Amino acid sequence: MAPISEKEVDSMKRRVAAVANHVNPLFSTPASSSSSPIIGLHTTSMRDSYHRIHGQVSTAEAAWRIADEQQFTDIIYEKAVGEGIAKITINRPERRNAFRPLTVKEMIRAFDDARDDTSIGVIILTGKGTQAFCSGGDQALRTKDGYADPNDTGRLNVLDLQVQIRRLPKPVIAMVAGYAVGGGHVLHMVCDLTIAADNAVFGQTGPKVGSFDGGYGSSIMSRLIGPKRAREMWFLARFYSASEAERMGLVNTVVPLDRLEQETVQWCREILRNSPTAIRILKSALNAVDDGHAGLQELAGNATHIFYRTEEGNEGKTAYMERRPPDFSRFPRLP
Numbered sequence: 001m002a003p004i005s006e007k008e009v010d011s012m013k014r015r016v017a018a019v020a021n022h023v024n025p026l027f028s029t030p031a032s033s034s035s036s037p038i039i040g041l042h043t044t045s046m047r048d049s050y051h052r053i054h055g056q057v058s059t060a061e062a063a064w065r066i067a068d069e070q071q072f073t074d075i076i077y078e079k080a081v082g083e084g085i086a087k088i089t090i091n092r093p094e095r096r097n098a099f100r101p102l103t104v105k106e107m108i109r110a111f112d113d114a115r116d117d118t119s120i121g122v123i124i125l126t127g128k129g130t131q132a133f134c135s136g137g138d139q140a141l142r143t144k145d146g147y148a149d150p151n152d153t154g155r156l157n158v159l160d161l162q163v164q165i166r167r168l169p170k171p172v173i174a175m176v177a178g179y180a181v182g183g184g185h186v187l188h189m190v191c192d193l194t195i196a197a198d199n200a201v202f203g204q205t206g207p208k209v210g211s212f213d214g215g216y217g218s219s220i221m222s223r224l225i226g227p228k229r230a231r232e233m234w235f236l237a238r239f240y241s242a243s244e245a246e247r248m249g250l251v252n253t254v255v256p257l258d259r260l261e262q263e264t265v266q267w268c269r270e271i272l273r274n275s276p277t278a279i280r281i282l283k284s285a286l287n288a289v290d291d292g293h294a295g296l297q298e299l300a301g302n303a304t305h306i307f308y309r310t311e312e313g314n315e316g317k318t319a320y321m322e323r324r325p326p327d328f329s330r331f332p333r334l335p
């Protein structure tokens, strides 16, 4: 084979650099990197063929309808008309959306509703206003037993919410403007995806205010950004800008504040075009190792869920109900 000339090497380097500039979100400007559903593809013709095959994703605003049959006070619960998207907004902006036990109880009820509603495929979690996604537990309500509403026993009920989000078989997207700190930072980390506005600020405050989350708050962070960075984030309790968070792998993309919802809804619409079963299984598969037995249970539960829909699965139940031995002979033992 003829050796490659210096001219050819130069040309290859230029092409690689050009591709890197377009392909790698770390090298591209935050706003432009995510505005297209074909992140990673970089030529107009490639983009055109993608759209020919998959169709354009609508960029129209979602029409939100309050879904507040349960009369929430600390959250706003909405569904987008005809879209398959639910939105849960922490509504305590005067406290930078710090959660009290009631806030968490309401979020748990709303997530339960979104899970059970078969017309919903993606859930957005966000905070009211532009100053904060969530500033964690309401320190004014912190007791020696945890966080307590008046006349109630203290608890750390946000831990139940974290588990609920992890196990929910639909993607949950954190839509973050302003501060996502303390327990609010952990909340965005347990979500499947995070879309951040360019004014977003991320950090843990626990060691400053006498608290720590050694559960998901530590283990997932370590997975997301690596063990050294996780130690830095917890031990120093610094705050990080949206672009730093993006470089660290804490968030999926950063967009201008005024495009935050539009971008998030667009990501939801793209997800909603894809197979709900594939996404359900993938979510549990991506969590399985980290979640140990509970992760395996979730993944295996999905296998049972699918098996119940097969003729083979149904034969077992039908035979039992008909008081006869099951006949599995017609089902192949596939390699």
Ligand SMILES: CC(C)(COP(=O)(O)OP(=O)(O)OC[C@H]1O[C@@H](n2cnc3c(N)ncnc32)[C@H](O)[C@@H]1OP(=O)(O)O)[C@@H](O)C(=O)NCCC(=O)NCCSC(=O)c1cc(O)c2ccccc2c1O
Residues within 6 Å of the ligand: 094, 095, 096, 098, 131, 132, 135, 136, 137, 138, 139, 140, 147, 156, 157, 158, 159, 179, 181, 182, 183, 184, 205, 206, 209, 211, 212, 213, 214
């Ligand atoms: C978030 C801030 C950086 C914002 O600063 P900024 O200057 O913009 O605003 P103010 O500081 O003036 O805040 C406005 C207003 O809101 C009140 N406020 C803000 N955050 C909280 C909060 N978390 N609790 C209560 N009140 C809050 C603030 O006092 C102001 O009230 P005024 O009456 O003065 O107007 C900054 O506010 C900030 O640093 N906030 C505290 C962040 C924090 O430390 N959060 C708690 C971390 S611990 C935690 O969240 C936690 C919760 C859990 O449930 C756990 C469970 C299990 C394990 C661990 C857990 C855990 O660690």
